Amino acid sequence: EPEVTQTPSHQVTQMGQEVILRCVPISNHLYFYWYRQILGQKVEFLVSFYNNEISEKSEIFDDQFSVERPDGSNFTLKIRSTKLEDSAMYFCASRDDRGSQPQHFGDGTRLSIL
Amino acid sequence: DQQVKQNSPSLSVQEGRISILNCDYTNSMFDYFLWYKKYPAEGPTFLISISSIKDKNEDGRFTVFLNKSAKHLSLHIVPSQPGDSAVYFCAATGANSKLTFGKGITLSVRP
Numbered sequence: 522e523p524e525v526t527q528t529p530s531h532q533v534t535q536m537g538q539e540v541i542l543r544c545v546p547i548s549n550h551l552y553f554y555w556y557r558q559i560l561g562q563k564v565e566f567l568v569s570f571y572n573n574e575i576s577e578k579s580e581i582f583d584d585q586f587s588v589e590r591p592d593g594s595n596f597t598l599k600i601r602s603t604k605l606e607d608s609a610m611y612f613c614a615s616r617d618d619r620g621s622q623p624q625h626f627g628d629g630t631r632l633s634i635l
Numbered sequence: 636d637q638q639v640k641q642n643s644p645s646l647s648v649q650e651g652r653i654s655i656l657n658c659d660y661t662n663s664m665f666d667y668f669l670w671y672k673k674y675p676a677e678g679p680t681f682l683i684s685i686s687s688i689k690d691k692n693e694d695g696r697f698t699v700f701l702n703k704s705a706k707h708l709s710l711h712i713v714p715s716q717p718g719d720s721a722v723y724f725c726a727a728t729g730a731n732s733k734l735t736f737g738k739g740i741t742l743s744v745r746p
Contacts, residue, residue: 566733612678628676
């Protein structure tokens with residue numbers, strides 16, 4: 522069964538450094554998402570992406586965040602200057618465009634900011 | 636912002652019995668509801684969904700019930716199996732947009 526893959530599984534970064542989280546969505550999906558889960562809290566929406574542009578973003582997704590689909594398969598989340606509070610699990614998800622369809626999630630990247 | 640609420644943090648059930656997981660929502664714009672299952676160190680795995688035009692959807696041992704007037708949905712697992720032990724998230728969306736998640740409930744199925 523096709524799946525969403527995310528790399529790396531764990532990223533440790535110094536505060537203030539840039540980090541790029543990578544995702545390969547399911548190949549025939551057209552909608553892409555990033556969510557995060559801070560330890561002990563809910564899974565929170567960050568951003569959605571469709572047709573090569575951001576379709577929706579949350580208030581968390583400020584100017585420090587950006588997303589890109591650099592080629593036909595990858596979908597990346599960049600955090601420009603990381604803060605301690607960016608430490609969380611980051612999940613990528615994708616879905617196809619046929620009516621009401623579930624989003625399918627990757628296993629996440631654990632981001633630890635030191 | 637508690638648009639999707641799972642008020643019980645945990646549930647323990649004997650193997651073979653029914654597990655009932657509850658979820659409440661407040662946003663009347665939600666029109667599609669999903670349940671995800673999550674094991675440690677893995678991402679949420681889609682389990683079952685229901686559109687707001689239906690009141691029940693069944694898939695094997697899993698059934699989701701939707702009560703729109705009460706803004707309540709529930710997931711029934713019968714019979715429960717030890718492999719069902721995981722965290723279960725209720726999620727909702729409107730107009731195929733972002734998912735809004737509940738806090739999750741930890742289900743433990745005792746052998």
